[in-house]
Structures are given as structure tokens and as C-alpha cells.
Amino acid sequence: MGVVRLCGSPEHAMSRRAVLGALGAGAFTGGALANPLAMQNKRVLMIFLAGGVSQLETWDPKPGAPTGGPFRAIPTSVPGTHVCELLPCTAGQIHRLALVRGINTAEDDHGKGSYIMHTGRRQEPSVNYPHLGSLVAKMVAAPENPLPGYLHVEPGGSGGSSSADAAFLGPKFGSVSISDGKPPANIDLPGTLTSGRDDMRHAMRRKADSRFLASRNTAETEAYTQTHEQARQMIAKKKLFDTANEPGKLGDSYGRHDFGRHCLLARRLLEGGAPFVKVTHTNYDTHHENFDFHIERMGEFDRTFATLIEDLHQRGMLSSTLVLVVSEFGRTPNINRNYGRDHWSKAWSIALGGQGVVGGAVVGKTNATGTAVVDRQVNAGHLFATYFRALGLDPAKKHYIDQRPIPMTDPAGSAIGEILA
Amino acid sequence: MTQEKPKPPEKPKAEAPPPPSPIAGFQLGALKPSAELKHGSPLVACRFDPSGKWIITASQDNALQRWSLADSKKTDMAGHSSWVRAMAFSTGGETLYSGGYDGTIIAWPLDAGQPEPIRQARAHDGWIRSMAFHGGKLLSGGNDGKVCLRNAATLAEERQWLAHDCHVYQVAFSPDGGKILSADHKGRVKVWEPDGKLVREFPIPGLHKYDTSFRADIGGVRSWSFSPDGPLVACAGITNVSNAFAGVGNPLIVIADWNAGKVVRELKPKEAFQGTMWGVAWNKAGFITGAAGGNGGMLWFWKPDQANEMFAHKLPENARDMSQSADGGKIAVAYQGGTVRVYPLAG
Numbered sequence: 001m002g003v004v005r006l007c008g009s010p011e012h013a014m015s016r017r018a019v020l021g022a023l024g025a026g027a028f029t030g031g032a033l034a035n036p037l038a039m040q041n042k043r044v045l046m047i048f049l050a051g052g053v054s055q056l057e058t059w060d061p062k063p064g065a066p067t068g069g070p071f072r073a074i075p076t077s078v079p080g081t082h083v084c085e086l087l088p089c090t091a092g093q094i095h096r097l098a099l100v101r102g103i104n105t106a107e108d109d110h111g112k113g114s115y116i117m118h119t120g121r122r123q124e125p126s127v128n129y130p131h132l133g134s135l136v137a138k139m140v141a142a143p144e145n146p147l148p149g150y151l152h153v154e155p156g157g158s159g160g161s162s163s164a165d166a167a168f169l170g171p172k173f174g175s176v177s178i179s180d181g182k183p184p185a186n187i188d189l190p191g192t193l194t195s196g197r198d199d200m201r202h203a204m205r206r207k208a209d210s211r212f213l214a215s216r217n218t219a220e221t222e223a224y225t226q227t228h229e230q231a232r233q234m235i236a237k238k239k240l241f242d243t244a245n246e247p248g249k250l251g252d253s254y255g256r257h258d259f260g261r262h263c264l265l266a267r268r269l270l271e272g273g274a275p276f277v278k279v280t281h282t283n284y285d286t287h288h289e290n291f292d293f294h295i296e297r298m299g300e301f302d303r304t305f306a307t308l309i310e311d312l313h314q315r316g317m318l319s320s321t322l323v324l325v326v327s328e329f330g331r332t333p334n335i336n337r338n339y340g341r342d343h344w345s346k347a348w349s350i351a352l353g354g355q356g357v358v359g360g361a362v363v364g365k366t367n368a369t370g371t372a373v374v375d376r377q378v379n380a381g382h383l384f385a386t387y388f389r390a391l392g393l394d395p396a397k398k399h400y401i402d403q404r405p406i407p408m409t410d411p412a413g414s415a416i417g418e419i420l421a
Numbered sequence: 422m423t424q425e426k427p428k429p430p431e432k433p434k435a436e437a438p439p440p441p442s443p444i445a446g447f448q449l450g451a452l453k454p455s456a457e458l459k460h461g462s463p464l465v466a467c468r469f470d471p472s473g474k475w476i477i478t479a480s481q482d483n484a485l486q487r488w489s490l491a492d493s494k495k496t497d498m499a500g501h502s503s504w505v506r507a508m509a510f511s512t513g514g515e516t517l518y519s520g521g522y523d524g525t526i527i528a529w530p531l532d533a534g535q536p537e538p539i540r541q542a543r544a545h546d547g548w549i550r551s552m553a554f555h556g557g558k559l560l561s562g563g564n565d566g567k568v569c570l571r572n573a574a575t576l577a578e579e580r581q582w583l584a585h586d587c588h589v590y591q592v593a594f595s596p597d598g599g600k601i602l603s604a605d606h607k608g609r610v611k612v613w614e615p616d617g618k619l620v621r622e623f624p625i626p627g628l629h630k631y632d633t634s635f636r637a638d639i640g641g642v643r644s645w646s647f648s649p650d651g652p653l654v655a656c657a658g659i660t661n662v663s664n665a666f667a668g669v670g671n672p673l674i675v676i677a678d679w680n681a682g683k684v685v686r687e688l689k690p691k692e693a694f695q696g697t698m699w700g701v702a703w704n705k706a707g708f709i710t711g712a713a714g715g716n717g718g719m720l721w722f723w724k725p726d727q728a729n730e731m732f733a734h735k736l737p738e739n740a741r742d743m744s745q746s747a748d749g750g751k752i753a754v755a756y757q758g759g760t761v762r763v764y765p766l767a768g
Contacts, residue, residue, distance in 0.1 A: 051666070063502075064483070066462065066481070066482065069481075070481075070483075070503045070504040070522040070548075071503070071522075072502055072503060072523065155636060258636075282635070282636055283634075283635040283636060283637070283666060285635075285666045286666050287666055287667045287668065288665070288666055288667055288668030289639075289668065292588075293637055293665075293666065295547075295548075295564065295588075296637055296638070297637075335463070335481065337714065337738070337739040337757040338668045338696075338697075338714070338715060338739070340666075340668070
């Protein structure tokens with residue numbers, strides 16, 4: 001039997017691994033679950049549209065306005081809600097998504113905007129804040145999870161991990177890159193090494209580690225040990241990376257391009273126990289010929305994303321997966337002389353859905369030309385508080401660095417209640 | 422007594438290249454607009470009608486404007502729900518066909534006091550980027566990769582085929598009307614029989630690049646014009662792209678022999694200029710005009726057998742399209758600022 005059904009609903013199905021994991025965790029922590037959310041199989045999928053996707057060509061179209069551009073708005077599965085015509089497939093999934101149309105992050109720099117949307121904070125000289133992925137890895141992932149807590153499927157890249165993303169949470173919560181959607185390097189044992197000899201190798205390493213850790217246990221040494229253990233578990237789960245196992249039709253629906261393969265892999269990783277997967281789709285930094293490039297980019301995004309949402313729903317995973325579609329900022333309503341749109345953080349949009357989110361909700365409003373928020377303005381602090389609430393986490397929970405309390409989300413930003421289930 | 426050394430024989434002096442000969446009957450060294458026609462929204466296209474009475478512009482407010490060249494009077498023409506880049510005219514100019522980014526073709530009685538749509542057809546799934554008229558047939562190409570042939574009088578579709586695996590940027594009838602040409606986003610040119618049978622295809626490598634950093638194709642044939650005698654076609658676009666999303670590249674015109682399926686020559690501005698060649702016109706007198714927008718606006722005149730231009734003119738702002746009058750005596754340039762300027766060339 002692969003799953004234990006708690007209430008008969010597939011949405012509440014719980015994997016045997018999670019049950020055993022939770023029991024195991026309880027046994028080792030005196031009954032108090034180290035991570036109660038792990039038991040509920042909650043997870044997060046972040047789709048990051050790198051470069052700054054245009055809100056007018058996606059979630060907040062302004063057809064007919066001087067800033068509207070050439071695209072029309074189309075109706076969606078939610079009466080009265082329209083999106084850009086570049087999203088015909090996603091339009092059929094809007095009843096499963098919430099749109100936040102009143103975002104003002106007041107930061108038009110790529111790096112700083114990306115930091116804000118990954119951490120929920122502006123950069124400060126005195127403290128570096130962890131990525132959402134690292135927070136989820138710490139607060140949601142089961143300790144025995146076979147996969148790294150924060151996986152990043154990205155086009156290009158060189159693989160490896162980024163402990164900097166975890167900031168003060170410690171390196172073991174940093175992101176691990178799945179470069180070009182390929183399995184991590186050296187995931188296969190060398191042909192000369194039998195699994196028995198590999199076990200002996202690790203037993204010897206563990207013995208050496210335990211002696212060392214007994215006297216020098218730091219976040220770094222802990223991460224070192226955990227990395228080895230996690231690598232072994234990933235090797236055992238290497239089939240997760242083989243998207244060729246998926247039915248051909250499903251692969252076709254996701255799309256045979258990079259983003260399609262990456263989203264299919266993301267679904268497999270989430271299904272396999274990953275608590276947080278980020279998929280980057282690049283690039284949207286369209287200072288030149290914004291409309292042509294959005295046709296291309298959205299042409300990949302739309303069908304793939306709609307298929308992903310439908311697939312998660314069909315597998316009973318959507319209601320326990322918080323799905324985020326974010327970018328570092330939006331793009332200027334003004335169309336520049338080269339048919340481009342530049343960086344614009346004062347009035348832009350994101351979409352989210354799944355775990356804890358009311359499908360079909362729209363919150364926030366921009367003016368007729370899309371230049372300013374006129375109703376329910378929010379910033380990244382509000383968004384992060386919303387993510388936390390959606391996951392059932394306390395946004396005010398504090399992390400202590402040398403007895404200095406650091407709230408997990410910006411205390412100035414409250415959750416957007418209108419979109420929370 | 423010293424003997425004077427014999428002087429080495431003098432090297433023949435290198436002859437200076439002859440100055441570009443002026444084109445008889447044309448003043449290309451100095452340009453002054455004869456008309457500046459201002460609309461309230463940025464322009465995306467302009468065309469002279471065949472009769473020479475009108476110039477038609479299209480703008481970012483989804484509208485067309487008919488301007489009288491006699492008195493500069495503007496008549497607005499509303500009908501599309503998106504921008505219009507493609508225009509074609511019946512032989513005498515009585516009917517204007519506009520093809521929009523809404524995928525729709527509209528036929529307009531051009532000489533009416535207030536032209537209203539007389540027919541329209543849903544022609545493509547996605548943008549229509551180019552149209553051409555010949556012998557009562559209307560040709561269109563769009564983002565759906567298709568080329569469509571219609572009865573121009575009724576707009577009824579007679580034939581359509583999937584011609585390209587990406588956006589079709591240009592379509593044309595060959596000058597003798599016997600063939601159909603199409604060109605795409607990836608800089609490929611295809612020659613077709615009127616029944617849709619492929620005759621040949623060839624690439625124009627200078628007009629396309631896949632930008633690996635941004636993971637996007639950039640380029641395409643943005644405008645084209647046949648040589649007066651017909652066997653060559655001048656294709657315009659952007660080349661040397663180092664950053665697709667910032668438009669960092671240079672305007673280029675490539676002359677191709679479409680019968681032989683090969684590139685003949687590239688025409689490049691002497692001075693570095695960042696931008697896209699949005700318009701090209703091959704004049705009956707033999708010279709080629711190119712208009713670019715990007716980091717400002719520029720206009721160049723070339724002799725087709727010389728790589729560098731005869732004359733270059735800085736334009737007051739970004740050019741987005743250019744049209745040459747049927748008699749070749751004028752060009753019009755559509756600007757991002759909303760103005761179309763008419764420049765006399767003959768004189």
C-alpha cells in the first residue's frame with residue numbers, strides 16, 4: 001500500500017514515507033514533531049519569470065489604453081476576470097489561481113528586485129535574509145526528506161549549490177541547482193564500485209564524521225554531513241530526473257522545450273517529496289520589441305503552466321502545493337521608442353494558487369493606464385506574509401541570531417486575507 | 422666629385438576613389454520634409470497609395486489615418502482591435518487592405534469621404550505582418566506561419582498553407598506575378614508557385630541570430646523591395662545582435678537573387694548605428710533607400726553595387742516604417758513620436 005488516506009479524499013492522501021517520517025521524527029524528538037507541516041505534505045512551486053515579465057501582457061491587460069500595446073484581453077474561467085490574449089490556456093485555469101494586481105515593490109533594479117521577491121525584504125547592510133525556498137526547506141521539509149529542501153531548476157547554470165540563499169538559516173538550507181533540468185553530476189555510481197562497497201565507504205565516512213562532529217559541530221559541518229546523506233538519498237531517487245518515463249502525451253502537453261521539460265521535472269520532484277522547487281523561465285527583460293518577445297515567451301509559458309496546474313490538480317497535489325508565478329518586477333506601461341517596455345515596480349502583478357489560496361480571487365487594482373495602484377496596494381512583505389499564512393505558518397515567527405530576534409517575514413506586511421482560503 | 426644617386430622611380434599615386442556620382446534627377450544629399458503630419462499616437466506604419474493622393478498611417482491606438490497629400494487633411498479610420506503593420510492597395514488605389522495584429526483583414530474604399538470597412542475577413546491566428554496585391558489576388562502572411570491567398574474583391578480565401586515554422590514577416594508576389602515569396606522571423610526566404618508548391622528556399626544568415634543569453638530568436642526580414650527589373654530583392658533587418666532584449670545590433674540590408682536563391686551583397690552604414698532597418702525601397706532610378714530606428718533615426722541611400730552608402734541623413738527621431746511613392750519621387754517616414762514626414766527626392 002503506497003498511501004494512507006486520512007479522509008478518503010485524494011487531496012488528503014499522505015505518503016507512507018511521510019507517515020513513517022513523521023513517526024520517526026516523533027520518536028527522536030520526544031513526541032513533538034520537529035516539523036508538523038512535513039506531515040501534511042505541503043510544498044511550494046515557484047515559477048520565476050526572470051528579467052521582469054510584463055503585467056500588461058499577462059495578468060493585468062489594458063487593451064485600448066495608450067499604454068495597452070497590441071494585445072487584447074480575453075475572458076477566463078472566472079466570469080468578469082480577463083487576462084492577456086497571450087494566455088489562452090492559462091485563462092482556463094484562473095478559477096484555480098488568485099491574481100494580485102496591486103503590487104508596488106518600489107525597486108527597479110534587477111538584483112535588488114529579485115532579492116525582494118525571493119526574501120520578502122529590501123536589502124539591508126546589517127543582515128542578509130533567506131530565500132523563501134530556504135525558509136520552506138527549514139520550516140516545511142521533513143528532516144528525512146530524500147531531496148534537498150530548495151531545488152532550483154534553471155536554464156543554463158553550472159549546477160552546484162548556493163548556501164548564500166539560506167543566509168542565517170545555515171548552508172544546509174541553501175538552494176541546489178538542477179542545471180538545464182539534468183540530473184546532478186555523478187548521480188550514477190562508477191562502474192567499478194558496487195553498492196556494497198559504496199555502503200562500506202559511507203559507513204567509514206560516518207564514523208569519521210561522528211568523531212569530528214562530537215567536538216566541532218557547526219552549521220557548516222552539519223551541512224557537510226547532511227549533504228553526503230542527501231546525495232546518497234538522491235542517488236536512490238535518480239529516476240525522478242528521468243522525464244522520459246512520463247507518458248508521451250503528457251510530455252507533449254507540457255511542451256518539448258526547456259521550460260516544458262523543467263516544469264514536468266518540477267512536478268516529479270514535488271511528487272517525489274521535494275518541499276520547494278523553483279523553476280526559472282528566461283528571459284523577459286524586453287526593453288526592445290517587448291511584444292514580439294512576449295509572444296515567444298508566453299507561447300512557452302502559457303500551455304506549459306496550464307498543463308502543470310491541471311496535472312497537479314489531477315494528481316490531487318494542487319491543494320497542498322502553493323504555486324507562485326513571480327518576477328523581480330513588472331514592465332513600464334509606457335511603450336518606448338523601440339517597442340519595448342522598461343522596468344516598472346510601482347504597479348505590477350503576480351499569480352498564485354493551490355495550497356491555502358482562494359481560486360479565482362483578484363485583489364488590487366491599477367489605474368486605466370496601468371501606471372499606478374489605485375486599490376489595495378501591497379508589497380513583498382504582504383506577499384510573504386500571505387505565503388506563510390497559506391502554508392499555515394506564522395509570519396511573525398522569529399529566528400534568533402545570537403539572541404537577536406529576526407521575524408521570518410517583514411512585520412510591516414500583513415497577509416492579503418482576500419486571497420486566503 | 423660625388424655622383425648623384427639616381428632617384429628611385431616615383432611610385433604612381435594611388436587614385437582617390439571617385440566621388441559617388443549623383444543620381445540624375447534626384448537630390449539625395451540634402452533632405453527637407455515637404456510635409457509633417459502629426460497624429461496623437463505613436464505610428465507603426467505608413468504607405469503611399471498608388472495614385473499619389475494619399476498617405477496612410479497606422480498607429481498604436483489601433484487606428485489608421487488617411488492624409489491628403491494636397492492639403493494635409495487627416496481622416497481617421499477605425500476598425501481594427503489591434504495595431505496595423507500590413508497594408509496593400511488595389512492596382513489603382515481605389516481599395517486599401519489593412520491587415521492587423523488582430524488577425525483581421527479589412528477592405529476600405531480609399532477615396533470615400535469617410536472610409537468605412539466594406540469587407541473584412543478573419544485571416545490569421547495571430548498577427549498579420551505583411552500583405553501584397555496582384556491581379557485581383559490578395560496575399561497575407563502571419564504569426565501562424567501561414568501564407569493565405571484570397572480573392573481581393575470578396576476577401577474569400579482561395580488557398581492557404583503552412584509556409585514557415587515561425588512567424589511570417591514578409592510576403593510578396595514576384596514582380597511578374599508568377600511566383601509568391603515569403604520570408605520569416607529566422608531570415609529564411611521561400612519561393613512558391615501560386616498553388617503553394619515550394620520552388621526553393623534560402624537563408625539570409627545576416628538577418629537572424631539565436632541569442633543564447635536570452636534564449637530567443639532575433640532578426641527577420643522587416644521590410645523588402647524588389648529591384649526595378651525584378652530578379653533581386655533587398656531585405657532589411659537587424660544584424661550583429663549582441664543583446665536581443667536591448668536591441669543592441671546594427672541595421673542591415675541584404676540583396677538576394679531570389680531566382681538563384683543566394684545572397685548577393687550586404688549594404689551596411691559606414692558609421693556605426695544601433696538599431697533596426699525598418700524600411701527599404703528600391704527606386705526605379707536604381708538607388709536603394711533604407712530607414713532605421715533604434716538609438717535615434719537614420720536614413721541612407723545606397724547604390725546597390727556598393728557596400729557603403731552614398732548619403733546618410735540623421736532623422737529627428739526613431740523611424741518605424743518607410744514608404745516610397747509609386748513614381749519614386751518621394752519617401753515618407755513614420756516616426757515613433759506620431760509624425761509622418763514626407764521627403765521629396767526628385768528635383
